[in-house]
Amino acid sequence: MRSLMFVKPGELRFDEVDEPVLVDPTDALVRPIASTTCDLDHHVIADKTPFSPFGPFPLGHECVGTVVAVGDECTAVSVGDKVGVAWHIACGTCAQCSIGHPARCLVHGDAQYGLPVNGQWGGTFDELIRVPFADYNLARLPNGVDPIHLASIGDNFALGWETVMPAIEGIDAPKVGVFGGTGSIGLYTVDVAVHCAKAHTVYYDDDPVRMAVAEKLGAEVHDINGKRDKDFHVAVDASCDPDTLRKALLSVVPEGTVNSVGIYFADVTLPLLSLYQRGVNFHNGKGMARPNMTPTLQAVADGTLHPELVTSGIYPWEQIPDVLTGPNPGHKPIFILDPA
Ligand SMILES: [Zn+2]
Ligand SMILES: [Zn+2]
Structure with a gap:
Protein backbone atom coordinates (compact mmCIF):
# COMPACT_ATOMS: atom_id res chain seq x y z
CA MET A 1 0.00 0.00 0.00
CA ARG A 2 0.99 3.64 -0.20
CA SER A 3 1.90 5.71 2.84
CA LEU A 4 2.33 9.48 2.76
CA MET A 5 5.74 10.34 4.14
CA PHE A 6 7.08 13.59 5.50
CA VAL A 7 10.57 13.59 3.98
CA LYS A 8 11.82 16.99 5.06
CA PRO A 9 10.30 20.47 5.37
CA GLY A 10 8.41 21.24 2.18
CA GLU A 11 8.72 17.69 0.81
CA LEU A 12 6.12 14.92 1.02
CA ARG A 13 5.90 11.74 -1.04
CA PHE A 14 4.02 8.45 -1.25
CA ASP A 15 6.11 5.38 -0.40
CA GLU A 16 5.16 1.75 -0.99
CA VAL A 17 5.09 -0.02 2.39
CA ASP A 18 3.76 -3.31 3.78
CA GLU A 19 0.10 -3.29 4.75
CA PRO A 20 -0.54 -3.55 8.49
CA VAL A 21 -2.14 -6.75 9.78
CA LEU A 22 -4.22 -7.67 12.82
CA VAL A 23 -1.75 -8.37 15.63
CA ASP A 24 -3.89 -8.51 18.77
CA PRO A 25 -7.48 -9.76 19.05
CA THR A 26 -8.54 -6.23 20.06
CA ASP A 27 -7.18 -4.71 16.80
CA ALA A 28 -9.13 -3.52 13.80
CA LEU A 29 -7.98 -2.45 10.34
CA VAL A 30 -9.49 0.69 8.85
CA ARG A 31 -9.31 1.98 5.28
CA PRO A 32 -9.71 5.75 5.13
CA ILE A 33 -12.66 7.28 3.36
CA ALA A 34 -11.31 10.78 3.89
CA SER A 35 -8.29 12.15 5.73
CA THR A 36 -7.22 15.62 6.63
CA THR A 37 -4.46 17.59 8.29
CA CYS A 38 -4.27 18.49 11.95
CA ASP A 39 -3.27 22.14 12.25
CA LEU A 40 0.04 20.85 13.62
CA ASP A 41 0.81 19.06 10.33
CA HIS A 42 1.06 22.38 8.50
CA HIS A 43 3.64 23.49 11.04
CA VAL A 44 5.56 20.22 10.62
CA ILE A 45 5.68 20.73 6.84
CA ALA A 46 6.74 24.35 7.29
CA ASP A 47 9.70 23.49 9.55
CA LYS A 48 8.14 25.12 12.61
CA THR A 49 8.48 22.05 14.87
CA PRO A 50 11.33 19.90 16.21
CA PHE A 51 10.26 16.99 13.95
CA SER A 52 12.13 18.19 10.84
CA PRO A 53 15.26 16.01 11.32
CA PHE A 54 13.24 12.80 11.84
CA GLY A 55 11.98 12.35 8.28
CA PRO A 56 11.04 10.29 6.49
CA PHE A 57 8.07 9.33 8.67
CA PRO A 58 4.36 8.76 7.96
CA LEU A 59 2.37 11.97 8.39
CA GLY A 60 -1.27 12.49 9.36
CA HIS A 61 -3.49 11.64 12.31
CA GLU A 62 -7.04 12.60 11.32
CA CYS A 63 -9.41 10.42 9.27
CA VAL A 64 -12.73 8.71 8.93
CA GLY A 65 -12.81 5.29 7.37
CA THR A 66 -14.42 1.91 6.92
CA VAL A 67 -13.59 -1.05 9.15
CA VAL A 68 -12.28 -3.80 6.90
CA ALA A 69 -11.15 -6.38 9.50
CA VAL A 70 -11.59 -6.92 13.23
CA GLY A 71 -9.90 -9.17 15.77
CA ASP A 72 -11.83 -11.84 17.67
CA GLU A 73 -12.27 -9.69 20.78
CA CYS A 74 -13.77 -6.62 19.10
CA THR A 75 -17.41 -6.25 20.05
CA ALA A 76 -18.24 -2.56 19.53
CA VAL A 77 -17.12 -2.33 15.89
CA SER A 78 -17.71 -4.64 12.93
CA VAL A 79 -16.51 -4.98 9.37
CA GLY A 80 -18.28 -2.38 7.24
CA ASP A 81 -18.79 0.17 10.03
CA LYS A 82 -17.98 3.77 9.15
CA VAL A 83 -15.83 5.16 11.95
CA GLY A 84 -13.83 8.11 13.17
CA VAL A 85 -10.30 7.23 14.30
CA ALA A 86 -8.89 8.86 17.44
CA TRP A 87 -5.47 10.44 16.86
CA HIS A 88 -4.08 8.85 20.02
CA ILE A 89 -3.49 5.16 20.61
CA ALA A 90 -4.96 4.37 24.01
CA CYS A 91 -6.00 1.27 25.89
CA GLY A 92 -9.26 2.75 27.17
CA THR A 93 -9.09 1.08 30.58
CA CYS A 94 -5.94 2.16 32.47
CA ALA A 95 -6.10 4.66 35.34
CA GLN A 96 -5.63 7.64 33.00
CA CYS A 97 -7.90 6.41 30.18
CA SER A 98 -10.69 5.60 32.60
CA ILE A 99 -10.83 9.21 33.83
CA GLY A 100 -10.94 10.60 30.31
CA HIS A 101 -7.22 11.11 29.62
CA PRO A 102 -6.48 8.74 26.72
CA ALA A 103 -3.64 10.96 25.46
CA ARG A 104 -1.94 10.09 28.77
CA CYS A 105 -2.56 6.34 28.47
CA LEU A 106 -0.34 4.40 30.87
CA VAL A 107 -0.07 1.49 28.42
CA HIS A 108 0.72 3.37 25.21
CA GLY A 109 2.14 6.65 26.49
CA ASP A 110 2.57 9.20 23.74
CA ALA A 111 1.77 6.75 20.95
CA GLN A 112 -0.16 8.27 18.08
CA TYR A 113 -0.52 8.26 14.33
CA GLY A 114 1.53 10.39 12.02
CA LEU A 115 4.40 11.66 14.18
CA PRO A 116 7.64 9.92 15.20
CA VAL A 117 6.97 9.88 18.94
CA ASN A 118 6.41 6.37 20.28
CA GLY A 119 6.44 3.34 18.01
CA GLN A 120 5.53 2.83 14.39
CA TRP A 121 1.80 3.23 13.93
CA GLY A 122 1.75 4.70 10.44
CA GLY A 123 -0.31 7.74 9.53
CA THR A 124 -3.89 8.43 8.51
CA PHE A 125 -2.74 9.21 4.97
CA ASP A 126 -1.89 5.48 4.73
CA GLU A 127 -4.28 3.37 2.69
CA LEU A 128 -4.79 0.97 5.60
CA ILE A 129 -4.48 1.67 9.33
CA ARG A 130 -4.07 -0.71 12.26
CA VAL A 131 -6.13 0.43 15.26
CA PRO A 132 -5.26 -1.22 18.60
CA PHE A 133 -8.04 -1.43 21.22
CA ALA A 134 -10.44 -0.70 18.39
CA ASP A 135 -13.55 -0.84 20.59
CA TYR A 136 -12.19 2.21 22.39
CA ASN A 137 -10.24 4.16 19.77
CA LEU A 138 -12.90 4.01 17.05
CA ALA A 139 -16.19 5.92 17.17
CA ARG A 140 -18.96 4.71 14.88
CA LEU A 141 -20.42 7.51 12.79
CA PRO A 142 -24.13 8.15 13.28
CA ASN A 143 -26.43 7.07 10.46
CA GLY A 144 -27.21 9.65 7.83
CA VAL A 145 -24.19 11.92 8.28
CA ASP A 146 -21.78 12.71 5.43
CA PRO A 147 -18.46 11.24 6.57
CA ILE A 148 -16.34 13.57 4.42
CA HIS A 149 -16.63 16.65 6.62
CA LEU A 150 -16.04 14.52 9.72
CA ALA A 151 -12.47 13.70 8.69
CA SER A 152 -11.24 15.77 11.65
CA ILE A 153 -13.45 14.10 14.27
CA GLY A 154 -10.53 12.21 15.83
CA ASP A 155 -8.64 15.37 16.79
CA ASN A 156 -9.23 19.05 15.92
CA GLY A 285 -2.04 20.21 26.83
CA LYS A 286 -2.93 17.58 24.30
CA GLY A 287 -6.54 17.04 23.32
CA MET A 288 -8.27 14.02 24.85
CA ALA A 289 -10.07 13.15 21.69
CA ARG A 290 -11.97 9.95 22.31
CA PRO A 291 -14.43 10.97 25.05
CA ASN A 292 -15.17 14.17 23.13
CA MET A 293 -15.78 12.47 19.78
CA THR A 294 -19.10 10.94 20.85
CA PRO A 295 -20.95 14.14 21.88
CA THR A 296 -19.48 15.97 18.88
CA LEU A 297 -20.77 13.31 16.49
CA GLN A 298 -24.17 13.40 18.18
CA ALA A 299 -24.34 17.17 17.66
CA VAL A 300 -23.55 16.68 13.98
CA ALA A 301 -26.26 14.04 13.67
CA ASP A 302 -28.72 16.45 15.33
CA GLY A 303 -27.86 19.11 12.77
CA THR A 304 -26.46 21.36 15.51
CA LEU A 305 -22.84 21.54 14.28
CA HIS A 306 -21.65 22.56 10.82
CA PRO A 307 -18.18 21.13 10.16
CA GLU A 308 -18.76 21.49 6.40
CA LEU A 309 -18.32 25.24 6.84
CA VAL A 310 -14.81 24.68 8.19
CA THR A 311 -13.66 22.48 5.29
CA SER A 312 -11.46 24.63 3.05
CA GLY A 313 -11.28 22.30 0.06
CA ILE A 314 -11.90 18.68 -1.04
CA TYR A 315 -9.26 16.97 -3.15
CA PRO A 316 -8.46 13.55 -4.60
CA TRP A 317 -5.97 11.43 -2.65
CA GLU A 318 -3.33 11.72 -5.36
CA GLN A 319 -3.02 15.44 -4.73
CA ILE A 320 -2.04 15.24 -1.05
CA PRO A 321 1.68 16.03 -1.55
CA ASP A 322 1.07 18.84 -4.03
CA VAL A 323 -1.72 20.52 -2.09
CA LEU A 324 0.01 20.32 1.29
CA THR A 325 3.33 21.66 0.02
CA GLY A 326 1.74 24.13 -2.41
CA PRO A 327 1.22 27.86 -1.96
CA ASN A 328 -2.33 27.59 -0.58
CA PRO A 329 -3.07 24.33 1.25
CA GLY A 330 -6.05 25.95 3.00
CA HIS A 331 -6.95 25.74 6.69
CA LYS A 332 -8.71 22.37 6.40
CA PRO A 333 -8.08 20.46 3.16
CA ILE A 334 -9.84 17.09 3.02
CA PHE A 335 -8.59 14.28 0.78
CA ILE A 336 -10.82 11.48 -0.50
CA LEU A 337 -9.52 7.93 -0.85
CA ASP A 338 -12.80 6.07 -1.34
CA PRO A 339 -15.98 7.85 -2.37
CA ALA A 340 -18.48 7.22 0.45
ZN1 LIG B 1 -3.32 16.88 16.02
ZN1 LIG C 1 -4.83 3.61 28.80
Whole structure:
Protein backbone atom coordinates (compact mmCIF):
# COMPACT_ATOMS: atom_id res chain seq x y z
CA MET A 1 0.00 0.00 0.00
CA ARG A 2 0.99 3.64 -0.20
CA SER A 3 1.90 5.71 2.84
CA LEU A 4 2.33 9.48 2.76
CA MET A 5 5.74 10.34 4.14
CA PHE A 6 7.08 13.59 5.50
CA VAL A 7 10.57 13.59 3.98
CA LYS A 8 11.82 16.99 5.06
CA PRO A 9 10.30 20.47 5.37
CA GLY A 10 8.41 21.24 2.18
CA GLU A 11 8.72 17.69 0.81
CA LEU A 12 6.12 14.92 1.02
CA ARG A 13 5.90 11.74 -1.04
CA PHE A 14 4.02 8.45 -1.25
CA ASP A 15 6.11 5.38 -0.40
CA GLU A 16 5.16 1.75 -0.99
CA VAL A 17 5.09 -0.02 2.39
CA ASP A 18 3.76 -3.31 3.78
CA GLU A 19 0.10 -3.29 4.75
CA PRO A 20 -0.54 -3.55 8.49
CA VAL A 21 -2.14 -6.75 9.78
CA LEU A 22 -4.22 -7.67 12.82
CA VAL A 23 -1.75 -8.37 15.63
CA ASP A 24 -3.89 -8.51 18.77
CA PRO A 25 -7.48 -9.76 19.05
CA THR A 26 -8.54 -6.23 20.06
CA ASP A 27 -7.18 -4.71 16.80
CA ALA A 28 -9.13 -3.52 13.80
CA LEU A 29 -7.98 -2.45 10.34
CA VAL A 30 -9.49 0.69 8.85
CA ARG A 31 -9.31 1.98 5.28
CA PRO A 32 -9.71 5.75 5.13
CA ILE A 33 -12.66 7.28 3.36
CA ALA A 34 -11.31 10.78 3.89
CA SER A 35 -8.29 12.15 5.73
CA THR A 36 -7.22 15.62 6.63
CA THR A 37 -4.46 17.59 8.29
CA CYS A 38 -4.27 18.49 11.95
CA ASP A 39 -3.27 22.14 12.25
CA LEU A 40 0.04 20.85 13.62
CA ASP A 41 0.81 19.06 10.33
CA HIS A 42 1.06 22.38 8.50
CA HIS A 43 3.64 23.49 11.04
CA VAL A 44 5.56 20.22 10.62
CA ILE A 45 5.68 20.73 6.84
CA ALA A 46 6.74 24.35 7.29
CA ASP A 47 9.70 23.49 9.55
CA LYS A 48 8.14 25.12 12.61
CA THR A 49 8.48 22.05 14.87
CA PRO A 50 11.33 19.90 16.21
CA PHE A 51 10.26 16.99 13.95
CA SER A 52 12.13 18.19 10.84
CA PRO A 53 15.26 16.01 11.32
CA PHE A 54 13.24 12.80 11.84
CA GLY A 55 11.98 12.35 8.28
CA PRO A 56 11.04 10.29 6.49
CA PHE A 57 8.07 9.33 8.67
CA PRO A 58 4.36 8.76 7.96
CA LEU A 59 2.37 11.97 8.39
CA GLY A 60 -1.27 12.49 9.36
CA HIS A 61 -3.49 11.64 12.31
CA GLU A 62 -7.04 12.60 11.32
CA CYS A 63 -9.41 10.42 9.27
CA VAL A 64 -12.73 8.71 8.93
CA GLY A 65 -12.81 5.29 7.37
CA THR A 66 -14.42 1.91 6.92
CA VAL A 67 -13.59 -1.05 9.15
CA VAL A 68 -12.28 -3.80 6.90
CA ALA A 69 -11.15 -6.38 9.50
CA VAL A 70 -11.59 -6.92 13.23
CA GLY A 71 -9.90 -9.17 15.77
CA ASP A 72 -11.83 -11.84 17.67
CA GLU A 73 -12.27 -9.69 20.78
CA CYS A 74 -13.77 -6.62 19.10
CA THR A 75 -17.41 -6.25 20.05
CA ALA A 76 -18.24 -2.56 19.53
CA VAL A 77 -17.12 -2.33 15.89
CA SER A 78 -17.71 -4.64 12.93
CA VAL A 79 -16.51 -4.98 9.37
CA GLY A 80 -18.28 -2.38 7.24
CA ASP A 81 -18.79 0.17 10.03
CA LYS A 82 -17.98 3.77 9.15
CA VAL A 83 -15.83 5.16 11.95
CA GLY A 84 -13.83 8.11 13.17
CA VAL A 85 -10.30 7.23 14.30
CA ALA A 86 -8.89 8.86 17.44
CA TRP A 87 -5.47 10.44 16.86
CA HIS A 88 -4.08 8.85 20.02
CA ILE A 89 -3.49 5.16 20.61
CA ALA A 90 -4.96 4.37 24.01
CA CYS A 91 -6.00 1.27 25.89
CA GLY A 92 -9.26 2.75 27.17
CA THR A 93 -9.09 1.08 30.58
CA CYS A 94 -5.94 2.16 32.47
CA ALA A 95 -6.10 4.66 35.34
CA GLN A 96 -5.63 7.64 33.00
CA CYS A 97 -7.90 6.41 30.18
CA SER A 98 -10.69 5.60 32.60
CA ILE A 99 -10.83 9.21 33.83
CA GLY A 100 -10.94 10.60 30.31
CA HIS A 101 -7.22 11.11 29.62
CA PRO A 102 -6.48 8.74 26.72
CA ALA A 103 -3.64 10.96 25.46
CA ARG A 104 -1.94 10.09 28.77
CA CYS A 105 -2.56 6.34 28.47
CA LEU A 106 -0.34 4.40 30.87
CA VAL A 107 -0.07 1.49 28.42
CA HIS A 108 0.72 3.37 25.21
CA GLY A 109 2.14 6.65 26.49
CA ASP A 110 2.57 9.20 23.74
CA ALA A 111 1.77 6.75 20.95
CA GLN A 112 -0.16 8.27 18.08
CA TYR A 113 -0.52 8.26 14.33
CA GLY A 114 1.53 10.39 12.02
CA LEU A 115 4.40 11.66 14.18
CA PRO A 116 7.64 9.92 15.20
CA VAL A 117 6.97 9.88 18.94
CA ASN A 118 6.41 6.37 20.28
CA GLY A 119 6.44 3.34 18.01
CA GLN A 120 5.53 2.83 14.39
CA TRP A 121 1.80 3.23 13.93
CA GLY A 122 1.75 4.70 10.44
CA GLY A 123 -0.31 7.74 9.53
CA THR A 124 -3.89 8.43 8.51
CA PHE A 125 -2.74 9.21 4.97
CA ASP A 126 -1.89 5.48 4.73
CA GLU A 127 -4.28 3.37 2.69
CA LEU A 128 -4.79 0.97 5.60
CA ILE A 129 -4.48 1.67 9.33
CA ARG A 130 -4.07 -0.71 12.26
CA VAL A 131 -6.13 0.43 15.26
CA PRO A 132 -5.26 -1.22 18.60
CA PHE A 133 -8.04 -1.43 21.22
CA ALA A 134 -10.44 -0.70 18.39
CA ASP A 135 -13.55 -0.84 20.59
CA TYR A 136 -12.19 2.21 22.39
CA ASN A 137 -10.24 4.16 19.77
CA LEU A 138 -12.90 4.01 17.05
CA ALA A 139 -16.19 5.92 17.17
CA ARG A 140 -18.96 4.71 14.88
CA LEU A 141 -20.42 7.51 12.79
CA PRO A 142 -24.13 8.15 13.28
CA ASN A 143 -26.43 7.07 10.46
CA GLY A 144 -27.21 9.65 7.83
CA VAL A 145 -24.19 11.92 8.28
CA ASP A 146 -21.78 12.71 5.43
CA PRO A 147 -18.46 11.24 6.57
CA ILE A 148 -16.34 13.57 4.42
CA HIS A 149 -16.63 16.65 6.62
CA LEU A 150 -16.04 14.52 9.72
CA ALA A 151 -12.47 13.70 8.69
CA SER A 152 -11.24 15.77 11.65
CA ILE A 153 -13.45 14.10 14.27
CA GLY A 154 -10.53 12.21 15.83
CA ASP A 155 -8.64 15.37 16.79
CA ASN A 156 -9.23 19.05 15.92
CA PHE A 157 -13.03 18.82 15.63
CA ALA A 158 -13.43 16.99 18.95
CA LEU A 159 -11.04 19.52 20.49
CA GLY A 160 -13.61 22.21 19.75
CA TRP A 161 -16.00 20.41 22.08
CA GLU A 162 -13.36 19.71 24.70
CA THR A 163 -12.15 23.32 24.98
CA VAL A 164 -15.61 24.81 25.45
CA MET A 165 -18.29 22.52 26.82
CA PRO A 166 -16.89 21.43 30.21
CA ALA A 167 -15.68 24.99 30.92
CA ILE A 168 -19.07 26.68 30.40
CA GLU A 169 -21.02 24.21 32.49
CA GLY A 170 -23.25 26.01 34.98
CA ILE A 171 -22.66 29.49 33.50
CA ASP A 172 -25.75 31.45 32.48
CA ALA A 173 -25.35 33.37 29.22
CA PRO A 174 -21.74 32.28 28.62
CA LYS A 175 -19.36 34.45 26.62
CA VAL A 176 -16.52 32.76 24.75
CA GLY A 177 -13.52 34.38 23.08
CA VAL A 178 -11.66 32.42 20.40
CA PHE A 179 -8.20 33.62 19.41
CA GLY A 180 -7.55 31.97 16.05
CA GLY A 181 -4.45 31.54 13.98
CA THR A 182 -3.48 27.90 13.56
CA GLY A 183 -6.06 26.89 10.97
CA SER A 184 -9.09 24.83 11.86
CA ILE A 185 -9.18 24.40 15.64
CA GLY A 186 -10.36 27.92 16.34
CA LEU A 187 -13.13 27.52 13.78
CA TYR A 188 -14.37 24.20 15.15
CA THR A 189 -14.31 25.86 18.57
CA VAL A 190 -16.50 28.68 17.27
CA ASP A 191 -18.95 26.13 15.86
CA VAL A 192 -19.28 24.43 19.27
CA ALA A 193 -19.38 27.71 21.23
CA VAL A 194 -22.11 29.22 19.07
CA HIS A 195 -24.28 26.19 18.40
CA CYS A 196 -23.78 23.84 21.37
CA ALA A 197 -22.83 26.20 24.21
CA LYS A 198 -25.19 28.92 22.85
CA ALA A 199 -22.47 31.35 23.88
CA HIS A 200 -21.98 34.89 22.71
CA THR A 201 -18.82 34.09 20.77
CA VAL A 202 -16.18 36.54 19.61
CA TYR A 203 -13.48 35.42 17.15
CA TYR A 204 -10.16 37.25 16.75
CA ASP A 205 -7.77 36.69 13.86
CA ASP A 206 -6.00 38.56 11.07
CA ASP A 207 -6.74 36.10 8.27
CA PRO A 208 -9.70 37.20 6.13
CA VAL A 209 -10.57 33.67 4.99
CA ARG A 210 -10.81 32.24 8.52
CA MET A 211 -12.57 35.38 9.74
CA ALA A 212 -15.24 34.95 7.06
CA VAL A 213 -15.78 31.32 8.13
CA ALA A 214 -16.09 32.33 11.79
CA GLU A 215 -18.67 34.95 10.86
CA LYS A 216 -20.65 32.42 8.85
CA LEU A 217 -20.59 30.12 11.88
CA GLY A 218 -22.21 32.87 13.92
CA ALA A 219 -19.33 34.57 15.75
CA GLU A 220 -18.79 38.27 16.17
CA VAL A 221 -15.47 38.75 14.37
CA HIS A 222 -12.70 41.28 15.03
CA ASP A 223 -9.15 41.87 13.94
CA ILE A 224 -6.74 40.56 16.58
CA ASN A 225 -4.87 43.89 16.52
CA GLY A 226 -7.94 45.96 17.35
CA LYS A 227 -9.81 46.52 20.61
CA ARG A 228 -10.67 43.39 22.53
CA ASP A 229 -13.32 42.42 25.06
CA LYS A 230 -12.11 41.31 28.48
CA ASP A 231 -15.17 39.62 29.93
CA PHE A 232 -15.02 36.12 28.51
CA HIS A 233 -15.91 33.19 30.72
CA VAL A 234 -13.77 31.04 28.47
CA ALA A 235 -11.00 32.09 26.11
CA VAL A 236 -9.40 29.66 23.68
CA ASP A 237 -5.91 30.36 22.38
CA ALA A 238 -5.70 28.59 19.01
CA SER A 239 -2.87 30.71 17.73
CA CYS A 240 0.66 29.39 18.45
CA ASP A 241 1.62 33.05 18.86
CA PRO A 242 2.98 34.23 22.25
CA ASP A 243 1.47 37.72 21.87
CA THR A 244 -1.94 36.26 21.11
CA LEU A 245 -1.64 33.82 24.00
CA ARG A 246 -1.01 36.80 26.26
CA LYS A 247 -4.09 38.54 24.92
CA ALA A 248 -6.20 35.44 25.54
CA LEU A 249 -4.85 35.08 29.08
CA LEU A 250 -5.81 38.67 29.91
CA SER A 251 -9.27 38.48 28.34
CA VAL A 252 -11.26 36.44 30.84
CA VAL A 253 -13.41 37.38 33.81
CA PRO A 254 -11.90 36.78 37.28
CA GLU A 255 -11.54 33.03 37.77
CA GLY A 256 -12.25 32.48 34.07
CA THR A 257 -10.79 29.67 31.99
CA VAL A 258 -8.18 29.86 29.26
CA ASN A 259 -7.52 26.81 27.12
CA SER A 260 -4.46 26.95 24.91
CA VAL A 261 -4.56 24.43 22.08
CA GLY A 262 -1.73 25.91 20.04
CA ILE A 263 1.60 24.24 20.72
CA TYR A 264 4.60 26.28 21.87
CA PHE A 265 7.94 24.64 21.19
CA ALA A 266 9.88 27.32 23.04
CA ASP A 267 9.42 28.92 26.45
CA VAL A 268 7.03 31.85 26.60
CA THR A 269 7.02 34.71 29.12
CA LEU A 270 3.71 34.88 30.98
CA PRO A 271 2.18 37.86 32.86
CA LEU A 272 1.92 35.87 36.06
CA LEU A 273 1.15 38.73 38.42
CA SER A 274 -1.75 39.84 36.21
CA LEU A 275 -2.95 36.25 36.08
CA TYR A 276 -2.71 36.01 39.86
CA GLN A 277 -4.67 39.20 40.37
CA ARG A 278 -7.31 38.18 37.86
CA GLY A 279 -7.48 34.54 38.85
CA VAL A 280 -7.07 32.50 35.67
CA ASN A 281 -7.51 28.77 35.19
CA PHE A 282 -5.05 27.99 32.43
CA HIS A 283 -4.91 24.66 30.64
CA ASN A 284 -2.30 23.78 28.05
CA GLY A 285 -2.04 20.21 26.83
CA LYS A 286 -2.93 17.58 24.30
CA GLY A 287 -6.54 17.04 23.32
CA MET A 288 -8.27 14.02 24.85
CA ALA A 289 -10.07 13.15 21.69
CA ARG A 290 -11.97 9.95 22.31
CA PRO A 291 -14.43 10.97 25.05
CA ASN A 292 -15.17 14.17 23.13
CA MET A 293 -15.78 12.47 19.78
CA THR A 294 -19.10 10.94 20.85
CA PRO A 295 -20.95 14.14 21.88
CA THR A 296 -19.48 15.97 18.88
CA LEU A 297 -20.77 13.31 16.49
CA GLN A 298 -24.17 13.40 18.18
CA ALA A 299 -24.34 17.17 17.66
CA VAL A 300 -23.55 16.68 13.98
CA ALA A 301 -26.26 14.04 13.67
CA ASP A 302 -28.72 16.45 15.33
CA GLY A 303 -27.86 19.11 12.77
CA THR A 304 -26.46 21.36 15.51
CA LEU A 305 -22.84 21.54 14.28
CA HIS A 306 -21.65 22.56 10.82
CA PRO A 307 -18.18 21.13 10.16
CA GLU A 308 -18.76 21.49 6.40
CA LEU A 309 -18.32 25.24 6.84
CA VAL A 310 -14.81 24.68 8.19
CA THR A 311 -13.66 22.48 5.29
CA SER A 312 -11.46 24.63 3.05
CA GLY A 313 -11.28 22.30 0.06
CA ILE A 314 -11.90 18.68 -1.04
CA TYR A 315 -9.26 16.97 -3.15
CA PRO A 316 -8.46 13.55 -4.60
CA TRP A 317 -5.97 11.43 -2.65
CA GLU A 318 -3.33 11.72 -5.36
CA GLN A 319 -3.02 15.44 -4.73
CA ILE A 320 -2.04 15.24 -1.05
CA PRO A 321 1.68 16.03 -1.55
CA ASP A 322 1.07 18.84 -4.03
CA VAL A 323 -1.72 20.52 -2.09
CA LEU A 324 0.01 20.32 1.29
CA THR A 325 3.33 21.66 0.02
CA GLY A 326 1.74 24.13 -2.41
CA PRO A 327 1.22 27.86 -1.96
CA ASN A 328 -2.33 27.59 -0.58
CA PRO A 329 -3.07 24.33 1.25
CA GLY A 330 -6.05 25.95 3.00
CA HIS A 331 -6.95 25.74 6.69
CA LYS A 332 -8.71 22.37 6.40
CA PRO A 333 -8.08 20.46 3.16
CA ILE A 334 -9.84 17.09 3.02
CA PHE A 335 -8.59 14.28 0.78
CA ILE A 336 -10.82 11.48 -0.50
CA LEU A 337 -9.52 7.93 -0.85
CA ASP A 338 -12.80 6.07 -1.34
CA PRO A 339 -15.98 7.85 -2.37
CA ALA A 340 -18.48 7.22 0.45
ZN1 LIG B 1 -3.32 16.88 16.02
ZN1 LIG C 1 -4.83 3.61 28.80
